[in-house]
Amino acid sequence: MEDAREKYSDIIDREYAGPQWHKPMPKASRAAQFSPFAALTGYDDLVGEAARLTDAQTDVSEDGRQVLDEAIAWILAQKPAPEAAFTVFVPDKKKEGGAYETVTGRVAKHDPVAQTLVLTDRREIPVADICGIRCEAYERAQSAGKQN
Secondary structure, three states: OOHHHOOOOOOOOOOOOOOOOOOOHHHHHHHHOOOOOOOOOOHHHHHHHHOOOOOOOOOOOOOHHHHHHHHHHHHHHOOOOOOOEEEEEEOOOOOOOOOEEEEEOOOOOOOOOEEEEEEEEOEEEEEEHEEEEOHHHHHHHHHHHHOO
């Protein structure tokens, strides 16, 4: 170390005057050249998408489908329709699988061509994707029917 001090003794204690030929770069610009960058554009998005989990759709048994159909028929026969919560499988738009969601509302009509239930707020539920129905009025009617 002492050897280097002797070698550069004529300049080592001088104050730095700055660049002679151009203005110094602003600190914000200087910092930007050292900031990280994405060498592979979109790579982080792809990794995040691959890590996102989806559920597989489970098939409803024949008996289960019959129970659901009976509940739907009962709900459609009621005027006004009671509020019901439908558990529906919603397919994922980007990858295989999807997620189960609960949609709550009153059924306005059944579209037999599209095989959908149309709620009063105009949301459509594909009948084939329904895997569960919870309707208090239907459950009360069922329990009253079993008691008689």
